[in-house]
Amino acid sequence: MTRISRRAALRALSICMTSTLAFGAGSALAQDGPVKIGYAVARTGPNATGAGITTIPNYELWVDTVNKAGGLTMPDGSQRMIEVVEYDNRSANEDLVRSIERLATQDKVDLILPPWGTGGNLAIAPLMARFGYPQLAVTAVTDKAPDFAARWDRSFWMLGGGHDYAGGLVDVLTKARDAGTINNKVAVVSVADGFGIDLITGARPAFAEAGFELVYDKTYPLGTSDFAAIMSEAQGSGADSFVAFSYPPGSFGMTKTAQSMNYNPAVFYISVGGAFPIYPGVADGKAEGVMAIGGVDAESPAIQEYFTRHTAFVGSPPDSWASAITYASLEMLAQAIERVGLDHAALAEELSGGTFETVVGEVKLEDNQLRDLWWIGQWQGDAFRAIGPADKTGAATPIIPKPEW
Amino acid sequence: MLSTTLILGLVLGGTYALLALGLTLQYGIARIMNLAYGEFTLIAAFLVVASFQHLGVPPLVALPFVTIAGYGFGWLLYQVMMRPLVARSGSSGRLEVDSILATFGLLFLIQGVLLVGFGANFTSISYLDRGIDVLGVSVALNRLIAFAICVLAGGALVVALQKTRWGLIMRAVALTPGSAPLVGIDVNRVARQGFAIGSALAATAGASISMYQTFSATGGVVFTMKALVIVIMGGVGNVPGALAAGLALGLLETFVATAIDPGLTLAATFAIFLLVLLWRPQGLFGART
Numbered sequence: 012m013t014r015i016s017r018r019a020a021l022r023a024l025s026i027c028m029t030s031t032l033a034f035g036a037g038s039a040l041a042q043d044g045p046v047k048i049g050y051a052v053a054r055t056g057p058n059a060t061g062a063g064i065t066t067i068p069n070y071e072l073w074v075d076t077v078n079k080a081g082g083l084t085m086p087d088g089s090q091r092m093i094e095v096v097e098y099d100n101r102s103a104n105e106d107l108v109r110s111i112e113r114l115a116t117q118d119k120v121d122l123i124l125p126p127w128g129t130g131g132n133l134a135i136a137p138l139m140a141r142f143g144y145p146q147l148a149v150t151a152v153t154d155k156a157p158d159f160a161a162r163w164d165r166s167f168w169m170l171g172g173g174h175d176y177a178g179g180l181v182d183v184l185t186k187a188r189d190a191g192t193i194n195n196k197v198a199v200v201s202v203a204d205g206f207g208i209d210l211i212t213g214a215r216p217a218f219a220e221a222g223f224e225l226v227y228d229k230t231y232p233l234g235t236s237d238f239a240a241i242m243s244e245a246q247g248s249g250a251d252s253f254v255a256f257s258y259p260p261g262s263f264g265m266t267k268t269a270q271s272m273n274y275n276p277a278v279f280y281i282s283v284g285g286a287f288p289i290y291p292g293v294a295d296g297k298a299e300g301v302m303a304i305g306g307v308d309a310e311s312p313a314i315q316e317y318f319t320r321h322t323a324f325v326g327s328p329p330d331s332w333a334s335a336i337t338y339a340s341l342e343m344l345a346q347a348i349e350r351v352g353l354d355h356a357a358l359a360e361e362l363s364g365g366t367f368e369t370v371v372g373e374v375k376l377e378d379n380q381l382r383d384l385w386w387i388g389q390w391q392g393d394a395f396r397a398i399g400p401a402d403k404t405g406a407a408t409p410i411i412p413k414p415e416w
Numbered sequence: 417m418l419s420t421t422l423i424l425g426l427v428l429g430g431t432y433a434l435l436a437l438g439l440t441l442q443y444g445i446a447r448i449m450n451l452a453y454g455e456f457t458l459i460a461a462f463l464v465v466a467s468f469q470h471l472g473v474p475p476l477v478a479l480p481f482v483t484i485a486g487y488g489f490g491w492l493l494y495q496v497m498m499r500p501l502v503a504r505s506g507s508s509g510r511l512e513v514d515s516i517l518a519t520f521g522l523l524f525l526i527q528g529v530l531l532v533g534f535g536a537n538f539t540s541i542s543y544l545d546r547g548i549d550v551l552g553v554s555v556a557l558n559r560l561i562a563f564a565i566c567v568l569a570g571g572a573l574v575v576a577l578q579k580t581r582w583g584l585i586m587r588a589v590a591l592t593p594g595s596a597p598l599v600g601i602d603v604n605r606v607a608r609q610g611f612a613i614g615s616a617l618a619a620t621a622g623a624s625i626s627m628y629q630t631f632s633a634t635g636g637v638v639f640t641m642k643a644l645v646i647v648i649m650g651g652v653g654n655v656p657g658a659l660a661a662g663l664a665l666g667l668l669e670t671f672v673a674t675a676i677d678p679g680l681t682l683a684a685t686f687a688i689f690l691l692v693l694l695w696r697p698q699g700l701f702g703a704r705t
Contacts, residue, residue, distance in 0.1 A: 027693075040525065053525060054531070055528065055531065055634070057635075059531060059536045059622060059632075059633070059636055060536045060537065060538060060632045060633075060634055061633050062536070063531075063535060064536065064537060064538075065534025092665070102634075106478075182476070185451040192559055200535035203679055222558045227676045229677055229679065230677075230678065230679040231567070231673075231678040231679060231680075231681070231684075232679060232681060232682035234638050234682070235678070235681065235682075236629050237424075237430070237431075237669070239424045239427075239555070239556075239559075239670075240421070240424055240670045240673040240674045241673060241678050242667075243420060243424070243553075243674075244674060246472075259630060260538065260629075260631075260635075263538065263540045263630040264629065264630060265558065265626065266554065267540075267542070267545050270545055270547075271545050271546055271547040271548075271554065271557070272547050272554040272556075273554065279566060284538065284655075289538065289539075289540065292540075292541070292542065293540045293541075293542060294542070295542035296542075327537070339510045344619070344687065367532070
């Protein structure tokens, strides 16, 4: 063992004292000290990919932007810096719940930001309600959002449900069929996991109601990496529209398989991953005309400015679906704090009833849900543009049939 | 119809078999159950993609370098991390448990490094994606290449293990590591070589996977699982067994996906796996002990 000499001990002591003094002086200068904001996100495990694309970069970008501007503005006009307390939930709900509990009881943070994913948001909802924190559940796609919003009145659901997205897709296809561009046959595949199941259950009745015939309707297990068999069946089905309710590995795999076997349906629709900035690269620069879930109003200056800022800070552009909404939810939070301060009840009330200026335009929640969303988009030129709902301002006109690969 | 299933199934099976070759060597010869095997393949895949995207090196050119680097990495890892475990366990069965625990930790270490180094994004490149007509069936060229690599590497290994003196030594260590020293075999050296060749094969598999599949830093465990199923089905340490089991699995999955339902591919895989475990626990081609 090394022996600590008296001189070293004294030196250490003096350093400790000076730093304590300096720290004390520093915090005395700032008004009220920082606002503590905590979150438990997936840094490792299977959810790390989703969180790493949509959630974490936006949290970091927002905190950086706010702090560079002097901090969060309080109702009295003073500004307070944001101090972040972050935990890794390791993609496990047990860890996530424990971290939220710790954030609330030990770290006593002022606000808690939600994790990535539907499951995680549902897992923490009861806990957030018990501790009274508002929960801005952005990356949660669920048809039960109205029930959840009613059960936990400080929870906000901002990405719609499976029925919405399925309905948005069917609307686009119905218009194309009525115009005579595609036939009424659809080949649809879905991943046998929460999201895929949600969407296909919403889509089947919607397709039937619109008079479409599902000539190929199959599910595939999560983790499937080879789509040659599925795609060759779909190709042989005689459908003009190919629809996949898929996760990114599936979306990318099916795109490549369709290209290599020269499968050129008039409508090629994939789900999560289609709006990712890397998609055109995956499609070997031939993404033109591919439809996918989500979308942004690519012409809006606010969105363009957000894309530029995100690219500069993170190093890559955001995805064109949930990223902008995530960032908008944080802007809402900042504006609500500016109006009513940090009291949880007042904050929840303001979020629920107020109107906010965000990167996705003016936002006002309906029954604690964001309903003014884009359901479907398409790669046109170098941007992933929203095409549905068609009557929403900023919607682009769909290109059908899709140009050949 | 049937020929489509056959060809697509064989190609898929080839990519599976290639993935399993390295693991079966590592477990069979070095007796190390490498749970970080999938992460080994991911390291290679990320390196290939990075050199393709930033330096413009085509994956096929990068492949031999990655393979050699994989050998070096495996060699070093065995020397630094596995050797003490082997020395400690002596002739008892502790090595298996110890290596599972150690490589389980290694899995998270590599995953963390990959996350920091390459980020959490899904990675996918477009390389040789065009379709090639094989007896009237369109197959992606990059998958055909993976299939060819599998046939070449697997075939060379089978021949080397069966026909050469080096192969005889390898098999001796695999069969009875306790008695091999009696005939003058340096078991440590042979095991290290087995582990390193396994890592080199893992790297080869990773490099070929990077050409046709989407992957992310957290997806290594999926590769490990697939390889493990094939290794156990084929008989641990049995190279021809792993080749046959991989091809059989590919054919089975494709057949089930086209004839029955794509949703049952995973179920079919594990049903076969269970049957093998119940009736032939030594693997389809394993020797009875």
